[in-house]
Amino acid sequence: MTNINLDKRTVAMIKKNGGAVTLNPLYIFNQNKQRGPIDVMLTFDTPEADSMYQIVSYDGINIYIHENLKIKKELRIRISGFGPFQHLSCSGIKHFRKKSTV
Structure with missing residues (x-):
């Protein structure tokens, strides 16, 4: 089970925007996804096919975490920014991936 930490403000923002958040990998420099840095893109939606995601329920919201993260x-998961520039950010993800055996 994944240990997840969200504050009340973050949970309220996610509930206001649909009640679900998806964490997808973002491969910045290496599009073949074999190795290199990985960043995270957070969106307020549910994935089309949830077979590649771990689904975690937390305080009435669903968090979809991609299997490559x-x-x-x-x-x-926290709110960053202020006013109209608020967005979600996360920490606790391994940002480097070694070459896979695929």
Whole structure:
């Protein structure tokens, strides 16, 4: 089970925007996805096919975590920014991936 930490403000923002958040991998420099840095893109929606996602329910919301994202000890999702520039950010993701055996 994934250890997830969200504050009340973040949960309220996710509920206001549909009650679901999806964490997708974003391969910045290496599009073949074999190795290299991975960032995370958070969206307020549900994936079309949830077979590649781990679904975690937390305080009335659903969090979809892509299988290519590896969590360290704890996944923290917070609101960053201020006013109309608020957005979700997360920490606790392993940002480097070694070459896979595929």
